[in-house]
Amino acid sequence: MPATYEPIATTTLSSSATSYTFSSIPSTYTDLVLVVAGTFTNTNSGGNLRLNGDTGTNYSTTALRGTGTTVYATRSINRSFIAGNEDGSSSGPWIFIWNINNYANASTYKTVLVRASDAGAYVSETAGLWRSTSAINSITFITFDPGISSGTTLTLYGIKAA
Amino acid sequence: MLAGNTFYDPANFISIATATGTGSSNTITFSGIPSTYKHLQIRFRVKDTENLGVRNTNILGLYFNGSTTAGTYGKHRIYGDGTSALADGSSTSQMSFSQTIICSLPDEDQIFTVGIIDIVDYASTTKNKTAKMIIGTDANFASTQYKIQLASGVWVNTDAVTSITLNISGGGNFTNTSSVALYGIKGA
Numbered sequence: 025m026p027a028t029y030e031p032i033a034t035t036t037l038s039s040s041a042t043s044y045t046f047s048s049i050p051s052t053y054t055d056l057v058l059v060v061a062g063t064f065t066n067t068n069s070g071g072n073l074r075l076n077g078d079t080g081t082n083y084s085t086t087a088l089r090g091t092g093t094t095v096y097a098t099r100s101i102n103r104s105f106i107a108g109n110e111d112g113s114s115s116g117p118w119i120f121i122w123n124i125n126n127y128a129n130a131s132t133y134k135t136v137l138v139r140a141s142d143a144g145a146y147v148s149e150t151a152g153l154w155r156s157t158s159a160i161n162s163i164t165f166i167t168f169d170p171g172i173s174s175g176t177t178l179t180l181y182g183i184k185a186a
Numbered sequence: 187m188l189a190g191n192t193f194y195d196p197a198n199f200i201s202i203a204t205a206t207g208t209g210s211s212n213t214i215t216f217s218g219i220p221s222t223y224k225h226l227q228i229r230f231r232v233k234d235t236e237n238l239g240v241r242n243t244n245i246l247g248l249y250f251n252g253s254t255t256a257g258t259y260g261k262h263r264i265y266g267d268g269t270s271a272l273a274d275g276s277s278t279s280q281m282s283f284s285q286t287i288i289c290s291l292p293d294e295d296q297i298f299t300v301g302i303i304d305i306v307d308y309a310s311t312t313k314n315k316t317a318k319m320i321i322g323t324d325a326n327f328a329s330t331q332y333k334i335q336l337a338s339g340v341w342v343n344t345d346a347v348t349s350i351t352l353n354i355s356g357g358g359n360f361t362n363t364s365s366v367a368l369y370g371i372k373g374a
Contacts, residue, residue, distance in 0.1 A: 084326035086322065087334060097272075097334075098268070099332075101326045123229075125298075132297070135300045135324065137300060137334075151300070153326055155326060183369075
């Protein structure tokens with residue numbers, strides 16, 4: 025029986041970085057899952073996603089977040105990335121699991137579901153939208169203040185429907 | 187999976203079937219589901235054909251084995267609608283997600299409601315059936331009808347699940363661009 029859920033690529037950062045990109049993603053799957061496990065170099069960092077290198081304000085999110093004492097909802101529109109945890113409040117360790125639905129479709133916008141889990145600080149679930157009909161061929165996990173720590177592991181999986 | 191460990195290779199996650207909407211039916215059904223897996227996962231992206239000129243309030247639901255007996259399904263959920271974090275629960279005739287499904291307004295034309303549903307121990311003939319769900323919709327627009335939600339559901343019935351139906355309540359049908367994929371997860 026053919027494999028349905030396959031690892032496409034994986035890496036462990038050997039030094040801190042502000043971003044990591046998976047490029048030349050094959051179009052042969054139905055959905056993608058990106059698992060990022062690690063830490064940030066600063067408590068103000070947040071984990072975000074950009075698709076196909078698009079830095080335009082073509083992203084938006086609807087999020088539910090709990091901090092241990094507070095639960096709240098947020099929405100952000102016309103942003104230049106999909107925010108996985110809305111605001112950085114901890115350096116981690118954390119896990120981001122990004123489910124990227126129907127990524128190879130070339131006629132509709134792309135919706136992403138992301139769970140961000142940091143047992144010491146927060147948990148959040150987010151629906152993100154990229155307003156582009158382009159098939160996704162590259163994915164960038166990015167932070168802005170100031171980096172992703174050495175030792176962080178990023179693994180991209182493909183899920184193939186019958 | 188922690189930093190420094192090798193990646194997880196989920197070789198026991200198997201595609202069973204994919205179904206698409208027809209544009210003329212408010213249900214999508216998987217039937218004849220084999221009992222050879224331990225758990226099931228549904229991954230979907232769906233959309234409602236209805237376009238009444240306003241954002242609709244039609245919602246997604248799910249039921250098993252064709253059964254819609256009142257009071258045999260329950261769900262609890264937490265959700266965010268962009269402005270508030272909320273929670274509720276209900277006992278109904280199906281596992282209603284109370285999640286507004288994207289309709290076919292022009293400004294929603296390229297957008298879908300997406301979700302992942304895990305149905306645990308579906309082939310058991312001694313346990314009631316439980317499921318957990320993550321469902322989300324975002325449209326780059328400030329409306330409380332666009333939500334992200336985490337939900338748990340129960341079907342108070344010990345029958346093995348052999349068919350699963352997703353449906354739209356309130357109006358409209360699944361567009362022919364709607365797609366639902368069913369996967370089986372093997373146990374040891």
